[in-house]
Amino acid sequence: MSSEREKQVFLDRFLGELLEHNAGIFAGAGLSIPAGYVNWKSLLKPLADELGIDIEAETDLITLAQFHVNDNGRHRLNQEILDQLGKSSAPTENHKILARLPIETFWTTNYDKLIERSLEQAGKLPDVKYTVNQLATTRKGRDAVVYKMHGDVDHADSAVITKDDYERYFLDKGPYVNALSGDLVSKTFLFIGFGLSDPNLDYVLSRIRISFKEHQRQHYCIFKVVERKDCPSDEIFQHESIRQGLLIKDLQRFNIKTILVNDYSEITDMLKTLEHRYRRNTVFLSGSAHEFAPWDRESVERFLCSLGEILVDKGFKVASGVGLGIGNAFITGVIRKVYQKPGLRIADYAILRPFPQYIEDADERAETWSEYRKDLIGRAGVAIFFMGNKDLEGTTALAGGVEEEFKLAEEMNLSVLPIGASGWMAQELWDRVVANWEGYFPGSTEELKKSFQKLGEDVDDPDQLLSRIIETLELICKE
CATH class of the missing domain: 3.40.50.450 (Rossmann fold)
Structure with a gap:
């Protein structure tokens, strides 16, 4: 777990970026799960069951989605996305806090509408972009841009989820790669609810690292410490603990500083502190x-x-x-x-x-x-x-x-x-x-x-x- 000093340093630095309007958010599925939405494993579990695959033993979920499409076509997968993520849920406290802060740039791999909904509830006008053509237009009077780089739940047929989708990403959605690269260079990001294992993001971060070397901009992510109670066995706990440590060390190559917490409620507490200090x-x-x-x-x-x-x-x-x-x-x-x-x-x-x-x-x-x-x-x-x-x-x-x-x-x-x-x-x-x-x-x-x-x-x-x-x-x- 990160020390109180490390947390305070993060809060101090990110507050400074907020005050200068240089802060960005990259949100993963973990931000939406408390609102009642599923993670990738839960989303794909019914499809894995149909294939006779144990979802808990599977680590390559992109390939799993591809396997199901190979056997059944895309419609069944689209329906599962709509069924699981199409329901209307209220934004979480973390969504609300982020929406109230002076953050003008949101990136997400999530298909749900919680980010844009929380911005609207905060009295802000979001400019939501989930197609390449939308990148070339600007919503008049916008307060924040929400880049949904993997698509939107209402357009499940074009959601990025299978191996085919990822392999074609740079052909079909190349402008998103360029836009994200520019934001990661010019803004300080907080990665929240995100495992940082997405191939598209990994590619973008690698390009930036090669170009800027030791001059990369500082970014931050928040992880919950792996605990025994979260794992079905001692062996898996040991595996996940070692893997988390290795991931944290690897992120240093991209100048991403990891903040570790013991409980997800600590993330909310840090965001509340950040908002309070900003409003002061x-x-x-x-x-x-x-x-x-x-x-x-x-x-x-x-x-x-x-x-x-x-x-x-x-x-x-x-x-x-x-x-x-x-x-x-x-x-x-x-x-x-x-x-x-x-x-x-x-x-x-x-x-x-x-x-x-x-x-x-x-x-x-x-x-x-x-x-x-x-x-x-x-x-x-x-x-x-x-x-x-x-x-x-x-x-x-x-x-x-x-x-x-x-x-x-x-x-x-x-x-x-x-x-x-x-x-x-x-x-x-x-x-x-x-x-x-x-x-x-x-x-x-x-x-x-x-x-x-x-x-x-x-x-x-x-x-x-x-x-x-x-x-x-x-x-x-x-x-």
Whole structure:
């Protein structure tokens, strides 16, 4: 099993690739099995039974599929693919996490539709390619490309599965080889649920290794350690253990680093950690101000403008619904800092979504705003809450919308940072966190707790809060 240090190194490096939009996924059958789909052996078992072959003793499944086609034609095999993989299943937690991450390139040998379905559920538009002609077209507005290099379940007659299919692959689907080669050179891949024994992939990796030698790009794969309970006999366990070790060593030729886990649940845990750490780089600002006490409007706006500038300067991405009285100053700071740095783009540092105001029906407006908040907050990992008051029939009242955003941030597992010193709803929320510190920041350091407490201490000028907020944010990112 890989050490915690090795796992952390992987998470650090792959996170860096995610932030630079250089990450890709190569998914095998193991990613789909928890959703109720079968692996290759289970898929071909009925066909092996018809041939009188023990599927457990067979290692060359490509040839086995060919044997059955030789005796029975292709129709029976096509029907088995459709029967076993044509059912509609919900994406797994791993699919959902991968779909939410900023991954624009997915390759898979799977025939099922789980990857594209999970992307759609995440609000993304997938451009799915399972024929050569589709490689030459681009779906307008796409968020991710899904390359199904062995075909799609709805077109089982052209699925790559037999020896004939593999032998003709470079004639029939040669452009896929070129496309995959380009992606493996330019992106860092995570191979997940994949045995890395596919002849087509092996050919592509070999070409890259020969061309780039020791300069190959680093990739990663995750394997579960072979255990005795997974094997029908001691002899098979010993065989599989030795083989896994040899495979891991062989993958080093292609600069593929293997991460070993004891249980498949550890893969989900690592992906959750990866998502959490990615989202921490986006800070959501919640707040509103009709009344600017305990300070004056000019001081508050100066502070918010500076906060926006500093967050961008520190490499954070910001999200804001442009709250009343605070949003414009904050946005000004963000935009000013982005334009000061050559090569930066607003879209890379800001998610700015003013709330739609002109919805006459009160119920429709409330429902729309609620969904709007969920979408915006769900893109962040940290939420800052500032002030939070509004005009209510001539009286300054606490802003219920800020509390609703706090509750949503809780539900979505964001780190919450109410600025208690700013008063109003933020003060109440700060008190709430302090009273249940372990509930909001379980297992956190004493240093983070002390830093957070400073956010509730009175200051004469809000600018005095800037260094405290940044210090707390940076400590959260280290947790």
